[in-house]
Amino acid sequence: MRRARACYGRSSMNSDLGSSAALAEELQASRTRIVEAADEARRRIERDLHDGAQQRLVTASMLLKVAMRGAADDSRLREDLERVAAELDAGLGELRELARGIHPAVLTAKGLSAAIDALAARSSVPVRVVGSLPARPAAAVELALYFTVAEALTNVAKYAAATEVVVTIEGDDQQAQVEVRDDGRGGADPTAGSGLRGLVDRLGALRGHLHVESPEGGGTVLRAVVPRDPHDPRADTNCGCCAVGQCRCAA
Template identity: 50%
Template sequence: MATDFRPEQHDRYDTRDHSLPAALRAPLEGRTWREFGYLMLSLPISIIFFTFAIVTISLGAGLLVTFLGIPVLAAGLAGCRAFGALERTRARSLLRLDVDNPEPVRPRTNGLMSWVGAVLKSGTSWRHLLYAVVHFPWAVTAFSVALTFWVTGWSLLLYPLWQWTFPAYLDQPGISLYGDSTGTQFYLDTSFEIGVTAAAGLVVVMATAWLIRGLAYVDRLMIGGLLGPSSLATRVVELESDRGVVVDTAAADLRRIERDLHDGAQARLVALAMDLGLAKEKLNEDPEAAARMVDEAHGEVKTALQELRDLARGIHPAVLTDRGLDAALSAVASRCTVPVAVDVDLASRPAPAIEGIAYFTVSELLQNVSKHARARRATVDVWRSEDRLMLQVTDDGTGGADLSAGSGLAGLAERLDAVDGILALDSPSGGPTTVTAELPWRG
């Protein structure tokens, strides 16, 4: 599923513990060198990108008085999209930045003119053109600043290693720090001065590493904002995915209801009909046996009615509709195998659909407590935080719950995500386990 660009989520680096402080470690880290290489490559690539974009767009705009201008504009925008693909690939390899590919061009029909129209109507194409124009002056600036500080810092830091070249080849003792017309000269040639120069170079090198990261961060923002999918397209993809989850969930619920009816109440009613048929046949021959069979059938009817009530409660409990979450969750808690304290602090009721999702969320979490937690007690807290409905289920069990794919909690998280909800799990080994759910209020 496509997602919005968030630098703090997509920018992935090694987070292992290190003995050296970050300030000393940064100049030697692979991240710094990759980002420096990215900035150095940006200038020649951006020159080509900028030149192509300006030439083709200017040519297309100039030819708009003729029919040729439109396909030339489309070709220029298509070329910008191709350059954008190159930039995303370069960002993935050097910046470790994952940006989803934007939505492709989708012409309504086959044919050149349909493709031309789709390219020109695509906002993604024009954002790629904007990137080509805006990134060029930035690439010049970033290249100049990064290269200047990089060369200066390492040159000064390594000065003790190459200071000998001045007397050997330039007939001077070292770097000339000062000179005037009277012949007064000041060179960095003593051991103390060479050491101070190297120390100053170390400071510049360490500062340059963070400067490079700052410059690269601007590139991340530009790539994520202009070369990735638009927020509208991302939202459409999310809604399509959420719709699929809702449809799959509804289909699974229908299959569960059908299975429960077939294996439970329906099978019991079929057996009941057969028993009543036998009782009818024995009514005249053996009234006492028929009476016993009718009495047994009466018990079966009660059992079938209870199964139907349980099934109806699983679809949507009447107590939830009539009395709200407080009473409904108290009823669920009473069926849990461990004591559960329920605290519902709501001045009003959320939307019925959200209320139903909250009920079934807590119900499933308490089932997990009964089956897996090996807990002695649990708590359920429900409250409102601005426009969000908050649920929290805590137990003192053994912990170790996992949100990984394939678990019941993963399926519950998908259901919540389908309505813009969030499920958070805190379950260290040994417990306690706290599951927090957040749903939109929509009252």
């Protein structure tokens, strides 16, 4: 009787472990699908803004400039039209920035390296971009890495007092990685604000993680590692930092 009971216990435990593993895998897959659905919604909004409201504003700006040429003899009317044109151009610029923040068109069209080059060109701190990916990963992975660099550069400009940033892009047939390294004041903490915390959640939903090394006065190194295919349950994003307790993926 005891033997039968022991055998049943092991079978039940194995069954429970199997069920728990399957449940954990389904939960992970669900998180990945949610991120991908949100990213597709972002792409749709960006397309709608570009093809709809943005094109209408461009057309309105062109018509206004024609009207301004026709009002050359009326200085007061021309001044009024110039003010309207300035406001329209400012609104168009803000709309373009909004569309770029929702989902950058250059990322879809040209890939991660080109999109990060565009971020670097707009940065108020000098940025050097090195490396590339051997091939384009899943769209959600590209977007997660892009947002990682965008958030890091924003934080550098706001808080780091850095003089230089180096962005490194690298990967292989299993995973993709970006590293953002600055020479600023350090002290970055993923738990202190919503930006890095959001990156931790986004990367985790894609089976990736975020590594942050930021000693006070020693600059900041932020590294995101993500599987090229987040739907592969065998995906491994080991970057070597977890074994020595440096990984902040669960921060």
